[in-house]
Amino acid sequence: MTPAIDVRGLTRRFGDFVAVDDVSFDVRPGEIFGFLGANGAGKSTTIRMLCGLLAPTAGTALVGGVDVARDPEGVKRRIGYMSQKFSLYEALTVDQNIAFFGGIYGIEGARFQARRRFVLEMAGLEGRERVVTRDLPGGWRQRLALGCALLHEPPIVFLDEPTGSVDPLSRRRFWDLITDLSSRGVTVLVTTHYLDEAEHCHRIAIIQAGKLAALGTTDELRQVFAGRAILEVQTPRPVDAALVLEAMPEIEKTSIFGTSVHAVTHTADVDPAAIARALEAAGHAVTSVSRVPPSLEDVFLDVVERTGAAALAGGGR
Ligand SMILES: Nc1ncnc2c1ncn2[C@@H]1O[C@H](COP(=O)(O)OP(=O)(O)OP(=O)(O)O)[C@@H](O)[C@H]1O
Ligand SMILES: [Mg+2]
Incomplete structure (x- = not known):
């Protein structure tokens, strides 16, 4: 065609x-x-x-x-x-x-x-x-x-x-x-x-x-997260919790989605319960930590961040 x-x-x-x-x-x-x-x-x-x-x-x-x-x-x-x-x-x-x-x-x-x-x-x-x-x-x-x-x-x-x-x-x-x-x-x-x-x-x-x-397609774009996972963390103080999450070795990066945090992990086999315990040990009340499928917003942020970083590493345009 x-x-x-x-x-x-x-x-x-x-x-x-x-x-x-x-x-x-x-x-x-x-x-x-x-x-x-x-x-x-x-x-x-x-x-x-x-x-x-x-x-x-x-x-x-x-x-x-x-x-x-x-x-x-x-x-x-x-x-x-x-x-x-x-x-x-x-x-x-x-x-x-x-x-x-x-x-x-x-x-x-x-x-x-x-x-x-x-x-x-x-x-x-x-x-x-x-x-x-x-x-x-x-x-x-x-x-x-x-x-x-x-x-x-x-x-x-x-x-x-x-x-x-x-x-x-x-x-x-x-x-x-x-x-x-x-x-x-x-x-x-x-x-x-x-x-x-x-x-x-x-x-x-x-x-x-x-x-x-x-x-x-949106499904194809979601594949940028293949081999990683996204954890949705519900907690009363998402901004502070995101800082704690970012310091954990399992976590690649975080972004705030309203009242929750999306934490991208380096590997797909991460245990949400272990992340919840680590957050609680750092003094954060945790309502829930669960794996969620990537939203288009997750995809967009990830693609833009990674290509932006690559452009900087290459000396920009
Ligand atoms: N006639 C022009 N002369 C110089 N620079 C221009 C011209 N037209 C666009 N640009 C620049 O090219 C870049 C891309 O602009 P463009 O309007 O295509 O972006 P966009 O993706 O449509 O953005 P937006 O979402 O704000 O509409 C911008 O940095 C803009 O300033
Ligand atoms: Mg435009």
């Missing part, structure tokens, strides 16, 4: 700074492919290259079979793009925004009317056609932006942090729309900072300092 998106050695420099560094991956038709990474990791820069908006410094990317460097206009016609900053005109009404994007994509007549109805229905905006966009609640604005990006029925869509700063119900509804698109064969590349959202993706790429640090 020909990939919907095929990226080989994609690189973008700004002066001496390498924002995207030799990134390779492909995305299958109909796949929901997630980009996860810290601020400044290079997610938006990658997407802008894939959308034909920014020329790569090196490498190639085929989007829908079209080379983004050779035919950026051809790419733009075949894709939908929802940029990280709102792509809507705030001073226009809902209907005026739809008409504006219809004009950009050259959609007219009966097709335009059908697509307009699709957007209004999908976004739940029927009856709000004359509302000025800036007066819409965030969740509606985001769905309208998605609708406008889908007006011309592109087979591939790029969504750059589509759910930033909207409420959890709107986020859930937005992800239902993305899942629906995928089930109809649309390829979706989406960036997010929300780890719970990444779980909706078929595969996830973790981007760290411009490099592809990990790629796979």
